[in-house]
Amino acid sequence: MRPLARIGGPAAPPGTETRRRPGVVFAQARVTLDRMVIARPADDELRGRFAAALDDFLDGQRPGLLAIGAELAPVHDAMRDFVAGGKRLRPSFCYWGWRGAGRPDDPGVVAAAASLELLQGCALVHDDLIDGSDTRRGSPSVHRRFGKLHAREGWLGSDDAFGSGAAILIGDLFLAWSEEMYRRSGLDTAALAAGGPVYAAMRTEVMAGQYLDLIGQVSGAESAETALRVVRYKTAKYTIERPLHLGAALAGALDALGPVYTAYGLPLGVAFQLRDDVLGVFGDPAETGKPAGDDLREGKRTVLAAETLRRAAPPAAAEFRRCLGDPALGPDAVDRLREIIEGCGALAACERHIETYAAEATAALDSPALDPVSRSALAGLAVAATVRRT
Incomplete structure (x- = not known):
C-alpha cells in the first residue's frame, strides 16, 4: 500500500480545482475489474445465511438472559434489532478468505464469519455513544433507545445517563457473545x-x-x-x-x-x-x-x-x-x-x-x-x- x-500531493491553485x-x-x-467475471458481492443467499446464523445464536441466548431477569428482555430485543440488515461486509470477507484457500462451503465457517457482526455491534453501539449520534440505519441509536425507555417508564434519574449506561453494557455483551458464537460455530478446535x-x-x-x-x-x-x-x-x-x-x-x-x-x-x-x-x-x-x-x-x-x-x-x-x-x-x-x-x-x-x-x-x-x-x-x-x- x-x-x-x-x-496528499500539492494543492491545486485557487480557481483551478x-x-x-x-x-x-x-x-x-474498473480497468482491472473488467478482466474478471464479477460475482454479486455478499449476495442475497449468503447474506441470508449470515442472518440465519445470527438469529439462531441470538434466539438461543434469550432464555438464559431472561432467566437472570425479565427486565433484560429489552436488551435482547435491542441486540436482535441492531444486527438485522446491514452490508455484512466483514462476514463476507471472512467467508471468501476461507474460500480463497480452495476450501469448500461450510456452515461452520458461515457461523464463525457471522460472529464478526456481533463484534461490529459492539463497535457501533459504543461508537454512537462516543459520537453522541442520535440514529443508526435510520433508527434510534442504542443509547437513545434506552434513554426513551427510561423516560417512558418514569424511572428516577437522568434519561441520558441511563441510556449511556445501557449502551456500554450492551456493547460489552455484543463483544462477549461474538467470542461465544465463534467458539460454537461448529468448526473443529x-x-x-x-x-x-x-x-x-x-x-x-x-x-x-x-x-x-x-x-x-x-x-x-x-x-x-x-x-x-x-x-x-x-x-x-x-x-x-x-x-x-x-x-x-x-x-x-x-x-x-x-x-x-x-x-x-x-x-x-x-x-x-x-x-x-x-x-x-x-x-x-x-x-x-x-x-x-x-x-x-x-x-x-x-x-x-x-x-x-x-x-x-x-x-x-x-x-x-x-x-x-x-x-x-x-x-x-x-x-x-x-x-x-x-x-x-x-x-x-x-x-x-x-x-x-x-x-x-x-x-x-x-x-x-x-x-x-x-x-x-x-x-x-x-x-x-x-x-x-x-
Missing part, C-alpha cells in the same frame, strides 16, 4: 485455535483505532497522515484485512494467503473509509440512515477534512476550522461547508484517492495463490465497498 504521506459529482469513482479500478490470534488482533486494533480517533478530535489534528493512521486501524484492518486473514487462518492457509489479503485489504479498506467520509458529508440521509452533515457536527478529523484545510484559501480554511465540530450546525451552515470542501478541490481529491486505492486493491487479486471463485467474489466486494450510497 502507498505510504501514508503520499495521499477539478470538481466531480460525489459517487463518480472507480475508473482506474484446531481451526478455531488457528484463527484465535487473528480474532484477538482484530479486537485490539479496532479499539486502538477508536482511541486514536478520539485523540485526533480532541487534539485538533489536521494532517491527512494522522487521519490515515486512524483509518488503517479502525477501518482497513478491521473491516477487510483481518476478516480475510481470519478466513485464511481457519482454512490453514494464513502463511500462503496472508500477504495477498494484506495487499488487497489495506488499500481497499482505506478506499472504503474515504467513501464513508464523503457520504458522511454529502450522503442522502434517506439512504445513509444518518442526518446530513453529521460528520461535520461531530468534528470528525477525516481525510476529507484534512484535504479541505490543506487546499482551501486561508479565509475559507479558517471558516471551516471554526465550524468543524459545532453540534449546532444548521442546514445552511452545512451547505456552506460543503461549498468549501467542493470548491477547494478536496472532494475531487478524495474521489481520486478512492479510485487509486481501489485499483491497487484489485490488482492484488491477480495472485495465482488465490482460488478463482474467491477472486471473482472479492472483485465484486471491492465494487460494493467503494461504489455505494450507504
Whole structure:
C-alpha cells in the first residue's frame, strides 16, 4: 500500500480545482475489474445465511438472559434489532478468505464469519455513544433507545445517563457473545485455535483505532497522515484485512494467503473509509440512515477534512476550522461547508484517492495463490465497498 504521506500531493491553485459529482469513482479500478467475471458481492443467499446464523445464536441466548431477569428482555430485543440488515461486509470477507484457500462451503465457517457482526455491534453501539449520534440505519441509536425507555417508564434519574449506561453494557455483551458464537460455530478446535490470534488482533486494533480517533478530535489534528493512521486501524484492518486473514487462518492457509489479503485489504479498506467520509458529508440521509452533515457536527478529523484545510484559501480554511465540530450546525451552515470542501478541490481529491486505492486493491487479486471463485467474489466486494450510497 502507498505510504501514508503520499495521499496528499500539492494543492491545486485557487480557481483551478477539478470538481466531480460525489459517487463518480472507480475508473482506474474498473480497468482491472473488467478482466474478471464479477460475482454479486455478499449476495442475497449468503447474506441470508449470515442472518440465519445470527438469529439462531441470538434466539438461543434469550432464555438464559431472561432467566437472570425479565427486565433484560429489552436488551435482547435491542441486540436482535441492531444486527438485522446491514452490508455484512466483514462476514463476507471472512467467508471468501476461507474460500480463497480452495476450501469448500461450510456452515461452520458461515457461523464463525457471522460472529464478526456481533463484534461490529459492539463497535457501533459504543461508537454512537462516543459520537453522541442520535440514529443508526435510520433508527434510534442504542443509547437513545434506552434513554426513551427510561423516560417512558418514569424511572428516577437522568434519561441520558441511563441510556449511556445501557449502551456500554450492551456493547460489552455484543463483544462477549461474538467470542461465544465463534467458539460454537461448529468448526473443529484446531481451526478455531488457528484463527484465535487473528480474532484477538482484530479486537485490539479496532479499539486502538477508536482511541486514536478520539485523540485526533480532541487534539485538533489536521494532517491527512494522522487521519490515515486512524483509518488503517479502525477501518482497513478491521473491516477487510483481518476478516480475510481470519478466513485464511481457519482454512490453514494464513502463511500462503496472508500477504495477498494484506495487499488487497489495506488499500481497499482505506478506499472504503474515504467513501464513508464523503457520504458522511454529502450522503442522502434517506439512504445513509444518518442526518446530513453529521460528520461535520461531530468534528470528525477525516481525510476529507484534512484535504479541505490543506487546499482551501486561508479565509475559507479558517471558516471551516471554526465550524468543524459545532453540534449546532444548521442546514445552511452545512451547505456552506460543503461549498468549501467542493470548491477547494478536496472532494475531487478524495474521489481520486478512492479510485487509486481501489485499483491497487484489485490488482492484488491477480495472485495465482488465490482460488478463482474467491477472486471473482472479492472483485465484486471491492465494487460494493467503494461504489455505494450507504
